[in-house]
Amino acid sequence: MTQEKWGQLRQKLLKTVGRNNYKTWIEPLQFDQMSEGVVTFQVPTNFMGNYVSQNFADLILYELNNSGETVQRVAFKVAANTATRPMRASETPAEPEVEQAMAPKSQSAYSNTGLDELQAAPLDARFTFDSFVVGKPNELAHAAARRVSEGGPVTFNPLVLYGGVGLGKTHLMHAIAWELKARKPELNVLYLSAEQFMYRFVQALRERKMMDFKHLFRSVDVLMVDDVQFIAGKDSTQEEFFHTFNALVDQNKQIIISADRAPGEIKDLEDRVKSRLQCGLVVDLHPTDYELRLGILQTKVQQYRTTYPDLQLADGVLEFLAHRISTNVRVLEGALTRLFAFASLVGREIDMDLTQDCLADVLRASERKITVEEIQRKVSDYYNIRLSDIIGPKRLRSYARPRQVAMYLCKQLTSRSLPEIGRRFGGRDHTTVMHGVKRIEELKLTDGQIAEDVEMLRRALEA
Numbered sequence: 525m526t527q528e529k530w531g532q533l534r535q536k537l538l539k540t541v542g543r544n545n546y547k548t549w550i551e552p553l554q555f556d557q558m559s560e561g562v563v564t565f566q567v568p569t570n571f572m573g574n575y576v577s578q579n580f581a582d583l584i585l586y587e588l589n590n591s592g593e594t595v596q597r598v599a600f601k602v603a604a605n606t607a608t609r610p611m612r613a614s615e616t617p618a619e620p621e622v623e624q625a626m627a628p629k630s631q632s633a634y635s636n637t638g639l640d641e642l643q644a645a646p647l648d649a650r651f652t653f654d655s656f657v658v659g660k661p662n663e664l665a666h667a668a669a670r671r672v673s674e675g676g677p678v679t680f681n682p683l684v685l686y687g688g689v690g691l692g693k694t695h696l697m698h699a700i701a702w703e704l705k706a707r708k709p710e711l712n713v714l715y716l717s718a719e720q721f722m723y724r725f726v727q728a729l730r731e732r733k734m735m736d737f738k739h740l741f742r743s744v745d746v747l748m749v750d751d752v753q754f755i756a757g758k759d760s761t762q763e764e765f766f767h768t769f770n771a772l773v774d775q776n777k778q779i780i781i782s783a784d785r786a787p788g789e790i791k792d793l794e795d796r797v798k799s800r801l802q803c804g805l806v807v808d809l810h811p812t813d814y815e816l817r818l819g820i821l822q823t824k825v826q827q828y829r830t831t832y833p834d835l836q837l838a839d840g841v842l843e844f845l846a847h848r849i850s851t852n853v854r855v856l857e858g859a860l861t862r863l864f865a866f867a868s869l870v871g872r873e874i875d876m877d878l879t880q881d882c883l884a885d886v887l888r889a890s891e892r893k894i895t896v897e898e899i900q901r902k903v904s905d906y907y908n909i910r911l912s913d914i915i916g917p918k919r920l921r922s923y924a925r926p927r928q929v930a931m932y933l934c935k936q937l938t939s940r941s942l943p944e945i946g947r948r949f950g951g952r953d954h955t956t957v958m959h960g961v962k963r964i965e966e967l968k969l970t971d972g973q974i975a976e977d978v979e980m981l982r983r984a985l986e987a
């Protein structure tokens with residue numbers, strides 16, 4: 525791998541990820557070195573390293589391997605001449621220097637476009653209807669999923685399940701697939717992530733196998749695409765998705781889609797794709813409430829009983845966890861798994877003391893309130909300027925805009941009043957804050973880049 529080769533690969537990535545993503549995330553990556561199957565890139569900030577790692581590392585890896593390099597991992601490190609700061613507990617843990625490295629999620633995603641391969645898209649054996657706990661926040665989504673899984677005449681097409689992180693979208697999709705396989709084994713059910721759809725599409729293009737690709741995707745009976753927001757901004761993938769979608773709907777084949785937000789709110793998703801998604805039944809998974817969390821915990825405990833038959837669980841522990849831990853079921857499950865493993869290691873009953881010791885960090889994190897200082901720090905990292913420039917008096921656009929973004933986020937994500945926010949931005953007047961907040965509200969509607977910046981920062985702060 526050489527600098528020059530990276531230059532060529534970047535051009536390929538431009539086509540796949542779209543111009544906006546390319547400018548923001550790919551262009552600033554500096555090829556650093558290739559050693560023992562690991563390609564390292566320098567990034568200006570931790571924030572950027574984490575983001576690229578989570579969203580584009582797979583794709584970069586794919587392109588590298590496709591260009592003849594043998595690469596197992598892609599890693600990112602913050603450029604030495606950029607001001608760095610210690611990472612806080614709330615951020616993604618990183619290895620020293622190299623921030624985060626990603627191995628391909630599944631090797632098969634890159635290997636071929638054969639139908640056998642497609643059918644083998646892995647379904648998680650644990651994600652069935654039996655193990656899905658139903659409560660008010662997800663009852664509609666569950667009912668719709670059940671209906672589709674009966675495999676009867678197609679009544680709503682597509683079914684779109686959307687909701688925040690870790691609320692059970694993937695679980696429900698796998699459950700539908702399992703159920704369909706059991707009830708109607710003759711059906712060709714294809715489940716894959718939008719990311720895999722893109723890889724396969726890109727590969728088919730490269731290998732000049734588009735006819736095969738079209739044929740394969742048009743010959744399934746049920747198509748399930750998870751995390752469809754991934755294709756937003758990727759123009760040619762969206763186009764192909766659109767045609768695949770139409771062809772299947774024309775043949776009256778069932779399509780099931782999941783997304784992290786309502787189709788109409790997915791930025792950079794073409795209008796024609798949005799409107800197709802909105803044609804069927806769109807149901808959301810709401811954040812969990814206390815009862816649902818408790819139900820999920822109780823179900824999990826029953827499952828753990830087989831692994832840890834001797835463990836004692838004191839009264840009140842599950843209620844405490846359901847009350848204290850966030851709406852994200854993945855976090856809740858992780859906490860319980862850790863608790864059981866820990867209790868079995870130390871051979872103690874799971875009581876409140878043990879729970880608080882073992883889960884101190886999780887409990888602290890769920891108490892966490894976003895602070896003005898945190899927002900200022902994240903925003904300055906993101907725009908790669910100094911914290912003092914966000915707070916200080918400089919009026920240059922390159923400082924003023926990030927400052928307004930930070931003010932806007934403070935207004936949205938903290939309970940601070942405008943005068944309080946003003947005070948923390950170097951003693952500014954509340955009318956200045958108000959103006960800043962308004963300006964960002966307006967820009968969010970007209971300037972895609974600002975809207976994206978704000979959204980990304982909000983997510984990073986809420987993570």
Ligand SMILES: Nc1ncnc2c1ncn2[C@@H]1O[C@H](COP(=O)(O)OP(=O)(O)OP(=O)(O)O)[C@@H](O)[C@H]1O
Nearest residue numbers: 655656657688689690691692693694695820853854
């Ligand atoms: N209602 C539920 N009953 C039982 N388990 C659940 C429920 N909701 C979520 N889970 C569990 O929580 C974990 C996260 O769920 P899942 O992966 O389906 O979330 P998701 O909505 O697809 O999230 P992401 O947006 O991160 O992909 C899984 O282990 C899943 O089994």
